[in-house]
Amino acid sequence: MTQKLELSQITRLYNAAVQQQLRAYMTQWGMDSQEELDLFNARKVNALLTLFWQYYRGAKGAKQKQMALNYDWSALLDEESKAFSNNAKLSRVRRMQMHAVLTKQRVLLDCFAWFGGIRMRAKHGA
Known part of the structure; x- marks a missing residue:
């Protein structure tokens, strides 16, 4: 990534409010079967992990890594997604x-x- 990542941007980048709104619409649209909810929660967990790795791998030194690690990542997930984060799916x-x-x-x-x-490196050569 070319732009500097700031911890203060995490909430905006993850955008849990939009995900909550989408979850509400899923029920209205009849898209709330267990399979669809599992896919939705998997997407949320994967998005959080992608965001975490952007910060963690982009950290310059041990202090910045620790700052990324100390961030309250669990606060970004709702209870449904937290429970799903240990799902075999x-x-x-x-x-x-x-x-x-x-x-x-x-x-x-x-x-x-x-x-x-x-x-x-193995996949893309280096």
Whole structure:
């Protein structure tokens, strides 16, 4: 990313209010089957993880990483999505990442970041 990421932007970038409004409309439109709700919650959890990784991987040094980790990421998720974050319909890796973010396990997150970097270099060449 070319622009500097500020922790103060997280709430705006995640935009939970729009997601809540969409969830309300899903019921009105008859799109509230369990399968559709699972897809919706998976999208929310994946969006949160993507946003987290943008900040965590973009951090310059240990202090900025710790600031990203100290952010209250769980406050962005509603109870339905928090419960879904441990659902088997999410990949095991995504569940482990979400757990590490919510419990602030920096060593595990650094391992994920390291493996992710290797995977990206292997996939895209470096």
